[in-house]
Amino acid sequence: MTASSAPAPNRLQAVLKALQPLMGEQISTAPSVREEHSHGEAMNASRLPEAVLFAQSTQDVSTVLRHCHALRVPVVAFGAGTSVEGHVVPPEHALSLDLSRMTGIVELNAEDLDCRVQAGITRQALNVEIRETGLFFPVDPGGEATIGGMCATRASGTAAVRYGTMKENVLGLTVVLATGEIIRTGGRVRKSSTGYDLTSLFVGSEGTLGIITEVQLRLHGRPDTVSAAICQFENLHDAIQTAMEIIQCGIPITRVELMDSVQMAASIRYSGLTEYQPLTTLFFEFTGSPAAVREQVETTEAIASGNNGLGFAWAESPEERTRLWKARHDAYWAAKAIVPGARVISTDCIVPISRLGELIEGVHRDIEASGLRAPLLGHVGDGNFHTLIITDDTPEGHQRALDLDRKIVGRALSLDGSCSGEHGVGMGKLEFLDAEHGAGTLSVMRALKNTMDPHHILNPGKLLPPGPVYRG
Secondary structure, eight states, X not given: OOGGGSOHHHHHHHHHHHHHHHHGGGEEOOHHHHHHTSOOSSOOOOOOOSEEEEOOSHHHHHHHHHHHHHHTOOEEEESSSOOSSSTTOOXXXXXXXXXXXXXXXXXXXXXXXXXXXXXXXXXXXXXXXTGGGTEEOOOOOSSOOBHHHHHHTTOOOTTHHHHXXXXXXXXXXXXXXXXXXXXXXXXXXXOOOSSOOHHHHHTTSTTSSOEEEEEEEEOEEOOSEEEEEEEEESSHHHHHHHHHHHHHTTOOOSEEEEEOHHHXXXXXXXXXXXXXXXXXXXXXXXXXXXXXXXXXXXXXXXXXXXXXOOOEEEEOSHHHHHHHHHHHHTHHHHHHTTSTTOEEEEOOEEOOGGGHHHHHHHHHHHHHHHTOBOOEEEEGGGTEEEEEEEEOSSHHHHHHHHHHHHHHHHHHHHTTOBSOXXXXXXXXXXXXXXXXXXXXXXXXXXXXXXXXXXXXXBSTTXXXXXXXXXXX
């Protein structure tokens, strides 16, 4: 029997034995550390990794993968653990490779508006570090996510309508392949017409094709003026129509977020927004020069007024703006507090913006028919929204929530949409991939996986549903 054909537990112990002299205290088998790395957020799925390895450099990642590739040991990359579709749940007899100690800024090129960072730094920490330059990194998924994790899931968030997603803000990467080989993709230039676009291939690959260790990012100038406001509406249709018209008119708004009346009532209680009513609400943010912001505000107010908006309430101070956006980012926890002890399942659909009203109004009918409570919110400026389905934490309750989720996804797909605008696939969205992409496209994805990770050690069972050549 060869080492690579030994039973899985034996192979894993052989890898740990080989790595011990090289990584020492960077390896942990402590129960509390393993439990922390057994799950992400939102999904109940979890499994303990056999050990957690804390990488401190690209070379550490290369060393780990070289040994795991040789002995067929699965590896799951871990950043902050904030993903919501089960991306970081390890399979059996697997290692968790934590990159959260890799927090350095490798280079900062303020004149060219770019920087290179290690994968474990968070967006918040990066922006603190570069604040004195007058620049910032704008992609804002809300949580304390690492830049590497944001790349892996192709994250976006509330500011995507103005600044784009991770896809538009990543210039290049350092990636460690399954064999341990280190490659660099892309570069510092803003465009290139040479070779395959490997940077885009790895952004959104969820750690299934390679592990990202460094990221070259676009930076943006901090705006002179920032203004935020809330506008409330008696009905959902008017709010959605307002958001659609803002985008269709080409107003360069920075954020336009929606909460329906159920979510707004929950956020009023949870976040203390007692000066507002439990009505469908749009949250706005405008940035730019004083004159540009003034023009954006005037045009947006006119559109909202034409759609029966109840007037703008302004957040003038930085503290008040922070309070409003924190309430928006805490929406999941506000929904969870509606029924203490209940389970909350978050959907994540996206459609072309012209179909958004049709989708959301149909989803509201589905929610009513289900008998479940399900607040709705979203990044309506780019057609993306979430339904937070509240259900009993029982198998029966979970099944009812999944049935509603499937109806919502089915509506989105029928309107030329996608089952996930920003959360990714992980384990939670696997069942929808065939309907969205079709067998031919999935076969190409599987061929890429088989070529780049022939032993399927990189985050197996995620992103790609089981298929003819995918072993999972």
